[in-house]
Amino acid sequence: MANAERGGRPTEAFGATAVGRPHARLRLACLGLWLIVAVLAARQVAVVLGTPRGERLTALETWVGPSGVLQVNGSLYDSTRFTGTPFNGLALKPLTRSAEQALGWGWTFGTLLLVAALGLIAARALPQPVGRRTALLAAPVAIGLLMLSLPVRNTLWLGQTSIIPVLLVLLGCFVAHGQRTSGLLIGVAAALQPTLLLFTPLLWCTGRRRAALSGGVTFAACTALAWAAMPHDSSVYWVHHLAGVGLGGRADDLGNQSLHGALLRLGLHGPLEVALFLALGAAVAVLALRRAVRYVADGQLLLAVAVTGCAAIVVSPTAWQHQLLWVLLTIVGLAGRRARDRYVWPVAVILVMTLPTRLLLPDITALDPLRTELVLLAALAAAVAVPFLSRASPYYRSPIPTEYAPAVPSRFRHVPLLPFLRRVLTRPNLFLELLLLRIAYAAYSQVRLAANGGSVSAGRAEAEEHAWQILGLERALRLDIEHWANHAVVRTDWLRAFFDFSYESFHFFVPLAVLAVLYWRRPAAYRWARSALGFATLLALVGFWLYPLAPPRLMPTLGFIDTVHGVQDFSRPDYGTLTDVTNQYAAMPSLHFGWALWCGVVIAVLAPRWWMKALGLLHPLLTGTAIVVTANHWVLDAAGGAVVVGAGFGLTYLLSGPRADTAAARRASPAADPNTGRSTSSVG
Numbered sequence: 001m002a003n004a005e006r007g008g009r010p011t012e013a014f015g016a017t018a019v020g021r022p023h024a025r026l027r028l029a030c031l032g033l034w035l036i037v038a039v040l041a042a043r044q045v046a047v048v049l050g051t052p053r054g055e056r057l058t059a060l061e062t063w064v065g066p067s068g069v070l071q072v073n074g075s076l077y078d079s080t081r082f083t084g085t086p087f088n089g090l091a092l093k094p095l096t097r098s099a100e101q102a103l104g105w106g107w108t109f110g111t112l113l114l115v116a117a118l119g120l121i122a123a124r125a126l127p128q129p130v131g132r133r134t135a136l137l138a139a140p141v142a143i144g145l146l147m148l149s150l151p152v153r154n155t156l157w158l159g160q161t162s163i164i165p166v167l168l169v170l171l172g173c174f175v176a177h178g179q180r181t182s183g184l185l186i187g188v189a190a191a192l193q194p195t196l197l198l199f200t201p202l203l204w205c206t207g208r209r210r211a212a213l214s215g216g217v218t219f220a221a222c223t224a225l226a227w228a229a230m231p232h233d234s235s236v237y238w239v240h241h242l243a244g245v246g247l248g249g250r251a252d253d254l255g256n257q258s259l260h261g262a263l264l265r266l267g268l269h270g271p272l273e274v275a276l277f278l279a280l281g282a283a284v285a286v287l288a289l290r291r292a293v294r295y296v297a298d299g300q301l302l303l304a305v306a307v308t309g310c311a312a313i314v315v316s317p318t319a320w321q322h323q324l325l326w327v328l329l330t331i332v333g334l335a336g337r338r339a340r341d342r343y344v345w346p347v348a349v350i351l352v353m354t355l356p357t358r359l360l361l362p363d364i365t366a367l368d369p370l371r372t373e374l375v376l377l378a379a380l381a382a383a384v385a386v387p388f389l390s391r392a393s394p395y396y397r398s399p400i401p402t403e404y405a406p407a408v409p410s411r412f413r414h415v416p417l418l419p420f421l422r423r424v425l426t427r428p429n430l431f432l433e434l435l436l437l438r439i440a441y442a443a444y445s446q447v448r449l450a451a452n453g454g455s456v457s458a459g460r461a462e463a464e465e466h467a468w469q470i471l472g473l474e475r476a477l478r479l480d481i482e483h484w485a486n487h488a489v490v491r492t493d494w495l496r497a498f499f500d501f502s503y504e505s506f507h508f509f510v511p512l513a514v515l516a517v518l519y520w521r522r523p524a525a526y527r528w529a530r531s532a533l534g535f536a537t538l539l540a541l542v543g544f545w546l547y548p549l550a551p552p553r554l555m556p557t558l559g560f561i562d563t564v565h566g567v568q569d570f571s572r573p574d575y576g577t578l579t580d581v582t583n584q585y586a587a588m589p590s591l592h593f594g595w596a597l598w599c600g601v602v603i604a605v606l607a608p609r610w611w612m613k614a615l616g617l618l619h620p621l622l623t624g625t626a627i628v629v630t631a632n633h634w635v636l637d638a639a640g641g642a643v644v645v646g647a648g649f650g651l652t653y654l655l656s657g658p659r660a661d662t663a664a665a666r667r668a669s670p671a672a673d674p675n676t677g678r679s680t681s682s683v684g
Helices: 004-048 058-064 086-102 103-122 132-148 148-158 163-172 178-190 194-205 211-230 232-241 257-266 268-299 301-315 326-331 344-354 364-370 373-382 430-450 458-478 482-490 493-521 525-545 591-606 609-628 635-656 662-668
Strands: none
Touching: 004 103, 004 132, 004 148, 086 178, 086 211, 086 232, 103 148, 103 482, 132 148, 132 326, 132 344, 148 344, 163 178, 163 194, 163 301, 178 194, 178 211, 194 211, 194 268, 194 301, 194 373, 211 232, 257 268, 257 373, 268 301, 268 373, 301 326, 301 373, 326 344, 326 373, 344 373, 344 430, 364 373, 373 458, 430 525, 458 635, 482 493, 482 609, 493 525, 493 591, 493 609, 525 635, 591 609, 591 635, 609 635
8 A cells, every 4th residue: 555655646746747748848839830930921021121122012013102003094904014803903092192101011011910810710710620739730830831832922022912802701701790791701802803703602502692692792882883983994804804814914824823824825715715714614613612512511611612712713814823822721621541641632732832833843844734734733623623531531530540560679768769750561652752752852953053052163162172172181091093093994985985874874763763662562661761861862962061072073183084074164164954953063972872872771671682682782882983983073972972871871760760670560460451441450
């Protein structure tokens, strides 16, 4: 009894502490997210207001500035710089006098407040029930994503009004009391962006007929008021430029992410294009509204609103980038029965809405049509194609769990530092992996190029000074074999051709092949190897940034022969087609050798046959020879590559622990239930 009493109190105290810690961590995470939001807002203000006048808020300047179209007598559309509805112009006219005094400050801070309100409403509108963690983190996450999105950034930069219609619709759907007030807000939004009239049939079909009638009447009243006040402008907008087509830019411009713009870019014109646009637009509107009605009945009103907004983008004659915010709201929908597939749609949407399309797809001519229509395709997919789960589905809250390998004991007390990074036995989603791989490589290329100021000639003196340092160290260590090896290979044509081909071809092909084989045959090992490669590449980028280094072939007085690129003009070196997009002074560490060594280590560890291990180890030896004999790297560059690869494997071990014995885990893991596809194991 004494032992029990003495042991009971500490246990109780420990339990209270254990319960308190998650809440404390949650509050800390929430505070951190709000700080990030504050930093993003401050940065947006600094970027916009720090830009010289005339280069910022250009759309607002042309509308309400001292010489803007709203200040000049005559038609709003004489210069085609104003693209809004006549009611939009009527609403903005009272702002012209105050805009002369504070153009920029008031508009920028006002837009930030609108974004914050939009995020707060979206966070409150999440389908219920919502857990404590989601309730606390939803608002800062929503506002942060909105701040980072291209539509909001363009709105802040240009001074557009596109956030206001979205906010009015959300206010009408989630905040307004009474159907008439709800319809009034949505009607005003439609008067600003006519395709938002799609929300009136949504209201009608979901039983809110009074709101639908109120919205239609409000739209008609606002449009009639603008017609009475500005009959000529209304005739120009609604008759001569149907719903604004051709105002502010050509309808086939790449910025017009609507179905009409896509058909024009495909080469369709005239009555055929108009008929096809009307037919396809009607089909999209009907399908999207049917889906939205189902989501409303399912209790997912925010998803229904987002889907309807995406349909409005598709069927609009013109949908410029700052008007595409509806796509971002569709991340509230859940798609995918498996836990590993659950993040595909939100990650894809966030990347599409926050990054330029050139970073999302390789610069390949065949992909140009896809690149130009990427946002439209996302809106179209959200409107009619993505199979968002019903809340009644058993997979909505309990997706098929991910299968994890049992933890492997570590030799060190605090390893792993991140125990939630458990070894996964199943392969990750392929689409998501390819997407993230592309983003990672694009970021790597941009950072590598920026390491010397974004120019091949930037930092040349510093890079050459570092090269003399490396050469001096190699001479002290008796490793300066580059000149001898380079000239020895140049004298033998077939050997020179072999090493040139090896240098240019194997650098990307072999790592991708290893990753592909691991993904298909050894999923758990794939994640381990991929993480190590990512850490190694990240550390190499730090090296490129801190220590720009001229390779031997770019040292003009040492007599090296560039076997790959040919004789160089050192005042303007020519690196072939990559001259303007690569940093040739990113030599330390050598990722040619580093990636090859990574391949060798992975193959040596995982290959089932001795001859496979031998071939794997032969690859870094061949690559190390190639980078030296072609005069592209110093010997110590290869040593630097080995260091970052070793550090990459070390960080992977430190953060997630030893590599799991996947074969033993598979034998210990029960088979999946053939009826549900769910694992019968309790793991994960």
